[in-house]
Amino acid sequence: MATELRPNYDTFARLAQGAKTVSCGCTPKAHSRYCDQNLTRGANLKATMVRTADLAQRERHASCMNSIACEQSREAFAELFEFFAPRLKSYMQRLGANESEAEELVQDVMITVWRKAGMYDPRQASVSTWIFRVARNRRIDAQRRTSRPELEPDEPMLQPAPAEQPDAAVARGQLEEQVRAQMANLPEEQLVLLQAAFYDGLSHSEIAETYGIPLGTVKSRIRLAFMKMRGGLDAPT
Amino acid sequence: MTENAIPYSALYAAYAAGTLDPGYALLVETQGALRQDVRRAIAMSEAAAGALLEAEAAAPMAANALDRAFAAIDALGPVAAPSRTGTPDDADEIGRLPAPLAEAVSRSVAAEGWKSPRRGIGRLRLDMGSAAEVELFRIQPGASVPRHTHGANEYTLVVTGGYSDGTGSYGPGDLSLKGPDDTHTPVGDEGEVCYALIVRDGALRLTGMIGVMQRILGH
Numbered sequence A: 001m002a003t004e005l006r007p008n009y010d011t012f013a014r015l016a017q018g019a020k021t022v023s024c025g026c027t028p029k030a031h032s033r034y035c036d037q038n039l040t041r042g043a044n045l046k047a048t049m050v051r052t053a054d055l056a057q058r059e060r061h062a063s064c065m066n067s068i069a070c071e072q073s074r075e076a077f078a079e080l081f082e083f084f085a086p087r088l089k090s091y092m093q094r095l096g097a098n099e100s101e102a103e104e105l106v107q108d109v110m111i112t113v114w115r116k117a118g119m120y121d122p123r124q125a126s127v128s129t130w131i132f133r134v135a136r137n138r139r140i141d142a143q144r145r146t147s148r149p150e151l152e153p154d155e156p157m158l159q160p161a162p163a164e165q166p167d168a169a170v171a172r173g174q175l176e177e178q179v180r181a182q183m184a185n186l187p188e189e190q191l192v193l194l195q196a197a198f199y200d201g202l203s204h205s206e207i208a209e210t211y212g213i214p215l216g217t218v219k220s221r222i223r224l225a226f227m228k229m230r231g232g233l234d235a236p237t
Numbered sequence B: 001m002t003e004n005a006i007p008y009s010a011l012y013a014a015y016a017a018g019t020l021d022p023g024y025a026l027l028v029e030t031q032g033a034l035r036q037d038v039r040r041a042i043a044m045s046e047a048a049a050g051a052l053l054e055a056e057a058a059a060p061m062a063a064n065a066l067d068r069a070f071a072a073i074d075a076l077g078p079v080a081a082p083s084r085t086g087t088p089d090d091a092d093e094i095g096r097l098p099a100p101l102a103e104a105v106s107r108s109v110a111a112e113g114w115k116s117p118r119r120g121i122g123r124l125r126l127d128m129g130s131a132a133e134v135e136l137f138r139i140q141p142g143a144s145v146p147r148h149t150h151g152a153n154e155y156t157l158v159v160t161g162g163y164s165d166g167t168g169s170y171g172p173g174d175l176s177l178k179g180p181d182d183t184h185t186p187v188g189d190e191g192e193v194c195y196a197l198i199v200r201d202g203a204l205r206l207t208g209m210i211g212v213m214q215r216i217l218g219h
Helices: A009-014 A028-033 A038-051 A055-071 A074-094 A099-119 A127-142 A171-181 A189-199 A203-210 A215-230 B008-018 B020-035 B036-054 B065-076 B101-113 B208-217
Strands: B116-117 B121-125 B133-139 B148-150 B154-160 B163-165 B168-170 B175-178 B194-200 B204-206
Touching: A009 B121, A038 B204, A055 A099, A055 A127, A074 A099, A074 A127, A074 B036, A074 B065, A074 B121, A099 A127, A099 B065, A127 B036, A171 B148, A189 A203, A189 A215, A189 B036, A189 B175, A203 B121, B008 B020, B020 B101, B020 B133, B020 B154, B020 B194, B036 B175, B101 B121, B101 B133, B163 B194, B168 B175
Parallel strands: none
Antiparallel strands: B116 B121, B121 B133, B133 B194, B148 B204, B154 B175, B154 B194, B163 B168
């Protein structure tokens, strides 16, 4: 039977319009994953973040991508599939997909990985980041009129660009190492908030509602975590 | 040397996660194309998300999932070498704009076309599926954008060239925010033509005689 190769826009559109019916602002699925298991999930995240600092695994994945691109290696694809498909499935379910929808979307993402492996550049990002972007772009393709930004007068984008430092041309790959190393050291509470903001894409207000944390605390904790990810010298505030 | 501070913005996080309104996402992407500090902040945000995907719990896939994937791969046939998607538009000016913006412009030119509210000023509405109004202005050197008050907040990002108004001079990568009560007359700086990307929450209302004529003419 023919495999549906086109992105499953309908599913994402449905997810995008999913009503937040639970009083804390979560979708029903998010509620069961977030609120009910809040503390446990935080502890799991801390433990797994320590493991993601493993460089050998990342190099292995990059090697697989290269084999797919250069030799159309099915073995390499199978290895990436085994690692990423189950994690992508969890990601899709986190966004509200049911079992079969999640399977379909994962197929779609992994086929794209096969097709576009030639565009992967290991100097720019890890395979995980690259594959996340493929999945994330599916989300974007189908969503319209999504979350409105919370913009503030001291919005960094409004500041003039700082003068270029001579050694400021840090390749993205080095930046990635730095981010991972710092994340492995973050306390649970900051990791959970980073995940909510950068991965699930909740607004500050949504995070405050979901976790029952004051809005100001959400902002300052995420700002602190971002500064730590940046590493280097912390600018005095 | 103190490293350049890259302050945190909720925009980068939402952008990385894919939940940012498409108009604002275009703003982030375009400014990122012009400024290294924004690029780095985006890269950091996406790297964090990539690490979190790795840390994700593994939900078991169906037993035949890999077989299905291979069947789909077989149906694809040989993989073509990746080709750069060139902008179909042949105007050199547009082709030099950052890629996501150039692509949006090509789409919108095909759909709606440029309007010229005044001599020396071009205005193109970009259909991003955004809740905000997204437009690209083309401002000739010395041309002034008609005086207007804004019904809401308006973000203006200079992509090429520059403009000046009562509050200062703005060049590529500079983003300015004007509130509902601000009135200003941007004037294109001498030199390169100024392309400015604008994201606006609410309808732009024009004041003065030009505004009256615009409303009568239905612009």
